Amino acid sequence: MLMIPPKQPAPIRIGNRLLGDGEPCYVIAEVGNNHNGDFDRAIALVDAAVAAGADCAKFQMRKLDEVYRASSLSGKDDDLAVEYTLDLLRRFELTTEQQKKIADYCASKGIQYLCTPWDAKSVAVLEGFGVQAYKVASADLTNLPLLARLIATGKTLIVSTGMSTTEEIKAAAEFLDERKAGYVLLHCQSTYPAALHNIHLRFMDTLREIHPLVGYSGHERGTAVSTAAVALGAIVIERHITLDREMEGPDHAASLEPEEFKALVTGIREVEAARGEKLAERALSQGELINRENLAKSLVAARDIEAGTVISDDDIAVKSPGQGLSPLKMPALIGKILKRKMAADDYFFQSDLDEGAAKARRYRFDRPWGVPVRYHDTERFLEICEPDIIEFHLSYSDMERDPAAYLSGTYDLGFVVHAPELFAGSKLMDLATPDEALRRYSLEQTQAVIDITRGLKKFFPKTKRPPIVANIGGFTMDEPLPPEEKAERYRIFAQSLKELDMDGVELTPQTMAPFPWHFGGQRHQNIFIFPEESAAFCARHDLRMCVDISHTKLAANHFGFDFAQGLAQLGPHTAHLHFGDAKGLDGEGLQVGEGEIDFDEIGKVLRKHAPTASFIPEIWQGHKNMGEGFWTALERLEGHI
CATH class of the missing domain: 3.90.1210.10 (Antifreeze-like/N-acetylneuraminic acid synthase C-terminal domain)
Structure with missing residues (x-):
């Protein structure tokens, strides 16, 4: 029988450049916001893209009052990460005139200028530039009004699929197909930098079943994975380019410096064809969920x-x-x-759409229980439930706010404070770093949190020595530390403890996951992971800890230690608990019952070894819809812990 080969999709065009099977891979040098608001740096990045052999230099344009809610822009009621994102966007924005000059400069250098518009007004501006194609950010894959506006331009669309489920990708593709758009779908893991085990390059084959033209937008370290994507049939490769990976901003860490980008283009040109197995289903990583919440x-x-x-x-x-x-x-x-x-x-x-959300009530536990709050939602949460404690999650902007604007009188309950992990200027708290300038800054900020906590005691007179939960640092960017360097991080933290005035409060380091998410990207954690190490440190320095059940489960999964035994070791040194489910290596803060933790088993361990430790549910975005995720978790935990 004569076998008829499947019909190949017709190539699409960006200017004079064809994209499709049999055509050279189209390489996008994503400048994004890596110019950090500096026009001259933007020009230097265009020059670097030209020298590397990229096909285009791509930027971003957004009108913040079109993209974000007015109340989000005011900073009065959103999450810490949203505040951080808006702070960077305001500081790193180029003017329309500067963008036009950059587009003209690209034309003079023989490289295409592309841009990602985040709103309809930006599309109108870019149409005036004569832009030949548009990139659709992962955050806007589900934004049907913006997709419709872009389709109306008649230009080729390059559409990233990060932070989206398979069904969402199918729905967006159907929307594009019904309107006869010319487009490429980019497989993307929207974390910065991305963990290798979350990337799943073979999912490109599944994408190809949805739409025949597929590429890859990479945020991993190095060039190997992006080169491999070409071997698996990617017709477009997008990577961030930077002059210095150490600069401020979340994208630099996932970017390639000029010589690395040149090596990537060279590698791509060597491996432009091949096929592999497919991934049947796309899963969202925790980092993507973080960025989806912030950006989508x-x-x-x-x-x-x-x-x-x-x-x-x-x-x-x-x-x-x-x-x-x-x-x-x-x-x-x-x-x-x-x-x-x-x-x-x-x-x-x-x-x-459904019958309704879970509602708060008075829950019954054999240990003090509570909920996490921000200053602005404390009163409304206390109106609908009767917790024993509340845990204030501070942002760096909260540190400048007067609690008396949100709290009044006194409250007959206990309180805990969760110190910010992120401070102004994209600085992460690290009381264990060998970088003395960063350690001094972290000490100053931690002391400020201690002073704030002392000030809160007047509202909660029954709490004599409130715990301060802190992710104290000890992380690295690209690889874990060897044992001798890890020991040095513990020593540095011990020194930091001596330099803090903790009269009337209790600093409680939190147990950490092996791959913490910072700015929606993966790092390596080095201390307060192994229960035996953590317990020994607490014993030496008369400390107690906040044991995050989800974090410790992920550490047990990665390093292979016994989870229940680890909790037993930590129990005598536990002041406070965070409860959430966990899955795999980095699925943290899942809803109770949706991961791998046996809460009956750990309940027995904790009743024996940490019977008086207080707890809150630590569920990803649990505060949404008046705490729906918290109430669901408490319902499921009641009678088990």
């Missing part, structure tokens, strides 16, 4: 809406951050009867 879009109320309203198009807007209902659910939301009153910019949630 949600359905929000376009105006004040009364309960009982039949929801229409005019009641809904699409805004960042991505902490509410996905824009892909907009058709299902239209026509629903709203069960609650909403103010303009409030998120819609899945419970607006």
